[in-house]
Amino acid sequence: MTRRPIGYYVHHHGAGHRTRANAIVAAMDWPVTLLGTGIGDAGIDLCDDRPCDNGFDGIDNAATRPDCLHYAPIDHEGVRRRIARMAQWIADHRPALLVVDVSVEIAMLARLASVPTIYVRLNGDRGDAAHCDAFRGADALLAPFHQALELPSTPMWVREKTCYFPGIASVLSLDVPNTSRVLVVMGRGGPPGDGDRIALAARACPDLQWRVIGPVTPPSNRPSNLDLAGWVEDPMREIAQAAIIIGAAGDGLVGAVIAADKPFICLPEDRPYDEQRATAQRLDALGAAVVLRNWPSVDQWPTLIRKAQAIPSSVRMALNDHNGAQRAGQWLTRRAANATGTLEKVA
The missing domain is CATH 3.40.50.2000 (Glycogen Phosphorylase B;)
Known part of the structure; x- marks a missing residue:
């Protein structure tokens, strides 16, 4: 049976999202397609959605923006083209899952396109309406940090929906450290x-x-x-x-x-x-x-x-797991298998 791919959306602000995606994908035995701005030949390279003044912070400050969104500027050609490209890829490839690291807008797009999502949840006070809707609409949440680093104010329903995977960014070196x-x-x-x-x-x-x-x-x-x-x-x-x-x-x-x-x-x-x-x-x-x-x-x-x-x-x-990337990859593989009815193929 052909395995339907996992889509993995990689946010383009900062380098951590891509590093995390690369580590998880390298540990997986399942077809994965990366999607994001600046991906190049590694996956589906999406048009840039940032404003021309480079003042991008993920929030558009538009008075008419719905509460369930963070960044939805009006009449932005890059936004239009990237959403169209993702929707076409979803229609053509029927992904088993879409991992979203991170964007509440992409999570909403996936839900509208009938794709189960795994939302990568970063630390911080994310009790705003948009984050809560993205968390609520996801099949599960992936936290790339130890549970002990969880903010005490995080609601219990969010914690219960979260799987914690510390140690995804593993560090391996055979060199002797420079002690000075x-x-x-x-x-x-x-x-x-x-x-x-x-x-x-x-x-x-x-x-x-x-x-x-x-x-x-x-x-x-x-x-x-x-x-x-x-x-x-x-x-x-x-x-x-x-x-x-x-x-x-x-x-x-x-x-x-x-x-x-x-x-x-x-x-x-x-x-x-x-x-x-x-x-x-x-x-x-x-x-x-x-x-x-x-x-x-x-x-x-x-x-x-x-x-x-x-x-x-x-x-x-105590806050580390040397097998964090492998555990995250295996977890995503099981969820993709369950979503497509191919669990026996990856057991």
């Missing part, structure tokens, strides 16, 4: 790092080698123990090779740091629905990371690094 390397990770979802501020921090810790991956402004006076690597091909390997990580509280980075069992200094950034602050709050409450509200003064860095290094490995490992 501090790795500063800057992602795609926020502003570039402040090079001058990082340079001062590196200068305050002359016995450590500082390395920055991701976008950062050039420092006016770069010390010899600071390396600005820019974008790298394998950030997971960089994390595995470091002694301590400094970065924000996005699901992708937090998952990778925990999987690699690295001391973590966490500086959550502003995101819609307080996603990063919710995760950072739980990391702090569990004693799993050094969490800061703001970039610290220069003289604090040596103490902060020692404090992060003193956190027991067991605290981080």
